[in-house]
Amino acid sequence: MTTLIEYMQYPFVRYALVVGVLIALCSSLLGVTLVLKRFSFIGDGLSHVAFGAMALASVLDLTDNLILVLPVTVLCAVLLLRGGQRVRIKGDAAIAMISVGALAFGYLLMNVFSKSSNLSGDVCSTLFGSTSILTLKAKDVYLCIALSVAVMLIFVLFYNRIFAVTFDEAFSRSAGVNAEGYNLLIAVIIACVIVLAMQLVGSLLISALVIFPAMSAMRLFKSFRSVTVCAAVVSVACALIGMVASILAGTPVGSTIVAVDVLAFALCALGGRISGRTA
């Protein structure tokens, strides 16, 4: 406990906690939609794309990786969604091709061009998140805060529409709602969330951060609103616990958070069982 209080004296520790909480909050919001719309595949594919873009950015030695990673990922989200709709059957294959291709090219690029002496360390931290969230620069922090606030605002503003389009797209379209537009919006938000979450847990673990809180909440609650709120609470709590644990124990932050998420899911599944039996 005293070590924790000592750590909290440093501004970069407080930054890290704020960023972690915001990212966890954002990534949990769309979890339900992602799972139910069978978009989790897209989420997974996009995280690989983000990895490829990140590799490219680090090879090009850009001062700010996000300048490249964010637009590339958003573009891919739009393309995947469009492609997935036009050719229903080949949608999955397209996603797999793009995501595996991006992964391979990313690694190749880093391997061939990297000037870093610690290549496997770089690759590892892009895949699994930086070994310590404490290395975030102030500029990253502000960007993360701005992006996550934007994501949350959009989600709250379009909450009713996102619910309706997720629950029954055909009905929404029959009511004159621009469902395609909202699908696009959802895809763009997912892309933003993925880029954000990559800072925290790395590209391989993003899906876990997005999906586990939603799945946990779905074990316990019955309405869309309560599931969404519960997912956000679970996600933030897990992120906080995970970050503190990783600071104290010196474990990698991404995998620690995800491990806590898995644990929370197990607890919620158990809780759901028990309350389901008594109800």
Place this chain on the structure above:
Amino acid sequence: MALIEAKHLSLGYDRQSIVEDLSFRVEAGDYLCIVGENGSGKTTLMKTLLRLIEPLRGSIVLGDGLRRNEIGYLPQQTVVQRDFPASVREIVISGCQGRSRLFYTAKDKALAEENMRRMGILDLKNRCYRELSGGQQQRVLLARALCATRKVLLLDEPVAGLDPVVTAEMYDLIAELNREGVTIIMISHDLDEAIACCTHILHIGKSAFFGTKEQYLNSDIGRRFLAPEGGATA
């Protein structure tokens, strides 16, 4: 002027035609039943009427000041809906999405309440949709459709998967709505009960038919379709 008039419609996906040259008209207050074999294009017709897909040829004219977003739709159930965490209230009020802005107003909430009462599901409003029985789920979707319209309901196999008692209740409910002045266009499978309440019949398939129920029962196609399997309840 007819509420909905279809003229020489050809329907299909990706320029592949499924139904050719279909014409019919629906007047306000009618109860039209759409019948035909599995895969004959009934759902496709309904989606075309809703403009979820465009007709290959022909036209659909809406009359009597009916606007496109004033049609209530009860889709065939999809897999996604079955494990969706949503309360009855959340689903019913989403029927107002065509008219409302981003947030639902007090008027929308009152309308949702009224339609839940009409469908006899007011006491279920905080329950989870996926835990309801098949009949209750259909009532929820019907209440949602009623939030979207006071005029026309398009129902795609509203009794599929329901047991005989609940099926009869559902048909009563729909007939009651029709008596209250809601125009009904319904796709159905089990002919006997469906035909009991309707005023008009549209049969699509290799040979098509459109007319009143009496005309249909006296036509060759009607007799042929009803005779071999008419008594069987699927």
